Amino acid sequence: MWDTDLYQRILGLEKPWFVKSVDLQVTESRVDIWLEHAPGVKWPCPQCRRELPCRDHAEARTWRHLDTCQFQTHLHARIPRVECPEHGVLQVAVPWAEARSRFTILMERFVIDVLQQCATIMGACRLLGLSWDEVWGVMHRAVRRGLARKRQRVLPVIGVDEKAFKKGHKYMTVVCDLENATVEHVAEDRRSESLEAFWQSLSPEQLTAIKAIAMDIWTPYIQATIKCVPDAGGKIVFDRFHIMNHMVKAVDKVRRQEHRRLSAAGEDTLKGTKYLWLYSEENLPDKHRPTLETLKELNLKVGRAWAIKESLRSLWDYSQEGWARRFFKKWFAWAAHSRLEPIRKVAVMIQTHLNNILTYCRHRVTNAVAEGLNSKIMAIKRRACGYRNKEHFKTAIYFFCGGLSLYPR
Numbered sequence: 001m002w003d004t005d006l007y008q009r010i011l012g013l014e015k016p017w018f019v020k021s022v023d024l025q026v027t028e029s030r031v032d033i034w035l036e037h038a039p040g041v042k043w044p045c046p047q048c049r050r051e052l053p054c055r056d057h058a059e060a061r062t063w064r065h066l067d068t069c070q071f072q073t074h075l076h077a078r079i080p081r082v083e084c085p086e087h088g089v090l091q092v093a094v095p096w097a098e099a100r101s102r103f104t105i106l107m108e109r110f111v112i113d114v115l116q117q118c119a120t121i122m123g124a125c126r127l128l129g130l131s132w133d134e135v136w137g138v139m140h141r142a143v144r145r146g147l148a149r150k151r152q153r154v155l156p157v158i159g160v161d162e163k164a165f166k167k168g169h170k171y172m173t174v175v176c177d178l179e180n181a182t183v184e185h186v187a188e189d190r191r192s193e194s195l196e197a198f199w200q201s202l203s204p205e206q207l208t209a210i211k212a213i214a215m216d217i218w219t220p221y222i223q224a225t226i227k228c229v230p231d232a233g234g235k236i237v238f239d240r241f242h243i244m245n246h247m248v249k250a251v252d253k254v255r256r257q258e259h260r261r262l263s264a265a266g267e268d269t270l271k272g273t274k275y276l277w278l279y280s281e282e283n284l285p286d287k288h289r290p291t292l293e294t295l296k297e298l299n300l301k302v303g304r305a306w307a308i309k310e311s312l313r314s315l316w317d318y319s320q321e322g323w324a325r326r327f328f329k330k331w332f333a334w335a336a337h338s339r340l341e342p343i344r345k346v347a348v349m350i351q352t353h354l355n356n357i358l359t360y361c362r363h364r365v366t367n368a369v370a371e372g373l374n375s376k377i378m379a380i381k382r383r384a385c386g387y388r389n390k391e392h393f394k395t396a397i398y399f400f401c402g403g404l405s406l407y408p409r
């Protein structure tokens, strides 16, 4: 078998295309394959499929293909151009590559697979013998394809979360499908517009089909949602972990204030106790338990703050809203009269937003899945060794977390 026949078969080339010649350069570990087509063939216009004669040829182009053993393999061809009465002069489609790609379809699929498996983008570049820009080109195209192919589907449970993009409080808004754990939307900042753009991308049917939206208590998100989502009042569920996080921070504030006061009086009772108070009781490591028990006996302010925080967690155990309200009323009286200002402040905040905290009784959703995706996003950020811009970062999030159909066809 001639090398041209061999490549004809392994490339799966079909008429009118054939392999004209194969050039193997052993010292450079490289195979170059020249493709040509039979003369007198009619070609379909890429826009309307009308059959047209070849007008002329575009400049010769090169596509990187899968390696042949250890040899980098490149295809070369001059693509015919047709002159369509309706669409003008255009290059025809070739079966081995997508328009404007510098890779064959098989190679592009392989790059996508390697990227998905690689710990770093640079690692993928090295493995594939491609430049950073080439790999990014494949990622961008893959994401563009994936987003274009995306079908409208129902998203009953949605999570909205903010993600710090860089130090210095630059944020991105990330919207997740909490049932499938996929990122559906990434937008800059955490303003009302950041989220509105997503709601506006949904059809009226999709908006109506939303059952629950988990989010932090963050006014711009609340406003955007109330503006765009029908019956948002019954659908927004303020994330319990975010609320507990506010509470934990309040406990820490009480501890710092008390520690400062005690230290000034020469007492270091609270020294090194920061993390003791932040754990939820059942997660406290055993080695800290005796210390906590001793400290609880001392009638400290932080001890009271801690007890109020721990008690609040029961709020999410109720499945009946009425019972949850009764519980909250008692808890609120306790917190409000605790004479612990940070605690009182959070209690008031919770009271203000209670209706959409208790929606949890009906929709037991939290952003925990989104938080899981967030750690995936953090990992993406790390392994890209610094993204040159937000667009790259967005692309990577969609590429790795979007659940998209990425391959060329």
Ligand SMILES: [Zn+2]
Binding pocket: 045, 046, 047, 048, 049, 050, 084, 085, 086, 087, 088
């Ligand atoms: Zn046409």
